[in-house]
Amino acid sequence: MNKIEKYIFSSTIDQSSKAKWITFYNSHKQNNVFQTFDMFNFWSNLKNYKVFILLVESINEECLGFCIGAIIPKGKSKTKNPNSSAVIYGGPLIKNDDRSIFNFFIKKAEKYLKFKSKYIEFRNFRSDLIFKNEFVNIKWKYTPKLNILVGLDSENEVFNDFSASRRREIRKAYKEGVKISYDKTKENIEGVYKILLEIFRVNDKIMALPIPNLTFLSNLLLMNNARILTLRYDNKIIGGAFFLYDDKRIYHWFRGGLHREYNKQSPDAVIDWEVMKFGIENNLLIFDFMGAGTKGQDNRLRTYKSRFGGDLVEIGMYSKINFPLLFRIENKLHRMKNGSETHSN
DSSP, rough: OOOOOOOEEEEEHHHHHHHHHHHHHHTTTTGGGSSHHHHHHHHHHTTTTEEEEEEEEEEEOOOOEEHHHHEOOOOEEEESOOSOOOEEEEEEEGGGGOOHHHHHHHHHHHHHHHHSSEEEEEEOTTTTTHHHHHHHTOEEEEEBBBBEEOOOOOOOHHHHHHHHHHHHHHHHHHTTTTTEEOOOOHHHHHHHHHHHHHHHTTTTTGGGSSOHHHHHHHHHSSTTTTTEEEEETTTTTEEEEEEEEOEEEEEEEEEEOOTTEEEEEEEEHOOOOOOOOHHHHOOEEEOOSSSSOOTTTOOOHHHHHHTTTTEEEOEEEEEEEHHHHHHHHHHHHHHHHHHHHHHHH
């Protein structure tokens, strides 16, 4: 006798389910910009990316949870795995954090994504690790990822919580004459992207994913809650950031500066501070550094970020390799290929 399911799983939306999704999102305490319809449209409009939405409803068609994510195409990194990854930021959102609903949802989601990607990642934003046991019990890998969150009070309170050396760096940079712009011009977008591209190339081994292309970042700025910050010195772009925000939090997604060439201007520190100021001016509560490495491992970026004060929290990441043997073979071939290219050069 077939078991009657209490819930209904779906991977498609129509106008009715879209309306229920948006209503559910607006009422959920853990909602975030990465689970919005705006983000769904962003992923949808990217070439080679495949957006997905996974929903669970009651038998009475009440929305009980969902997540949106994207299947990221294979990157050109020499050190990352060459496989396509299904990545979900800040999800799923489940009604009342109900474990029965979650367990139904995650098993259906895993089955749905198994033949669409070789690797699945849930990039958690919550420090309560509410569903950790549920993930681990069904053989998902838990990685103790860390993050730094800075509470956004007044400018003076936030700034005074920085280390003394960090405050000196920022004050000196302003005296040197650095200039800030939020204009979404082609020159600014391409200038900041060029700097990010070089940063990702040099730091390939420690970056979570390969740098997205220019179209990705240009399209990102079409979102209502996306901004670019450009830092200039002597009329030259020396750094910048692409960031997102919702009604609570600002997400410092892609950022960097030419700190070696312009050490006196401290581009990284000024960029981070200016994005915090944007959050304060727009009455946001939290500045999110979007990662601070893995617990138990040294991380120079964590050391850098810690000098802005804030709280070091464990948010974790949950991952699943869909076809482990094939995954290992492709990774080995990828490393062998790039190793031979390096030696031939």
